[in-house]
Amino acid sequence: MTVLLSIDGLKKAFGERQLFEIDRLELREGAAYVLTGLNGTGKSTLLRILAGLESAEVDNVSFCGAATSLSPYPRILREAVVYVHQHPVMFSTSIADNIAYGLNARGVAREEAVRRVDDAMQWAGVAHLRRSKPATLSGGEKQRVALARAKVLHPKLLLLDEPTANLDGAAREQVIALIPSLTATGSTVVMACHDRDLISLPNVERLKLRDGRLQARQNRLRKVV
Numbered sequence: 001m002t003v004l005l006s007i008d009g010l011k012k013a014f015g016e017r018q019l020f021e022i023d024r025l026e027l028r029e030g031a032a033y034v035l036t037g038l039n040g041t042g043k044s045t046l047l048r049i050l051a052g053l054e055s056a057e058v059d060n061v062s063f064c065g066a067a068t069s070l071s072p073y074p075r076i077l078r079e080a081v082v083y084v085h086q087h088p089v090m091f092s093t094s095i096a097d098n099i100a101y102g103l104n105a106r107g108v109a110r111e112e113a114v115r116r117v118d119d120a121m122q123w124a125g126v127a128h129l130r131r132s133k134p135a136t137l138s139g140g141e142k143q144r145v146a147l148a149r150a151k152v153l154h155p156k157l158l159l160l161d162e163p164t165a166n167l168d169g170a171a172r173e174q175v176i177a178l179i180p181s182l183t184a185t186g187s188t189v190v191m192a193c194h195d196r197d198l199i200s201l202p203n204v205e206r207l208k209l210r211d212g213r214l215q216a217r218q219n220r221l222r223k224v225v
């Protein structure tokens, strides 16, 4: 698989406190990764750095084979990287408008946008909610709408911050079931999480933050149920 993003010498500190120092981070096209580590090791911070929401020191960054930077965060990354927050914020318009927002902002033609929104709502199992107001949604429905809102943009890199946090039962299972199909459409996915069922999904590689370093390991075995 082709390398999508590689970063050499990634260091993050908050004031005097060095949070992590990563020699090399390499993400391949269409691959799925879980980013694990104890509370406070810097999982969310790392995702936020990749999304251009947090500054960091880096030696080299390469995206799709071309040298680039994280600061200033270039347009090529702004268009290719989508970050989904643990508690997604939504506009108080309809769910369909929320999902269409990013497409409209990118100037996608109306007919094409409507088609993509419809497809994404079907995929996320939220088509019945298209005229609902976000405030009325459950946590699981909100997370699925947030995933649909990210998927319509066809991101090259999708960053999910604890997508199943605060969910249980069917709501959690519905979110977990959506994850494999994200990589099937070509997106590279990185999920920060503590959820064992996400961590043990088949063909998901594990990136672990520990003692300020990043360790990589692949889950080759399929999940045993």
Ligand SMILES: Nc1ncnc2c1ncn2[C@@H]1O[C@H](COP(=O)(O)OP(=O)(O)OP(=O)(O)O)[C@@H](O)[C@H]1O
Binding pocket: 014, 019, 037, 038, 039, 040, 041, 042, 043, 044, 045, 046, 192
């Ligand atoms: N803006 C900030 N200023 C100072 N310290 C910060 C800031 N943002 C995060 N931190 C600190 O950096 C550390 C890592 O935070 P982060 O949220 O990235 O951890 P995490 O691994 O995602 O944790 P959790 O599993 O609990 O979500 C924490 O100690 C946090 O308090």
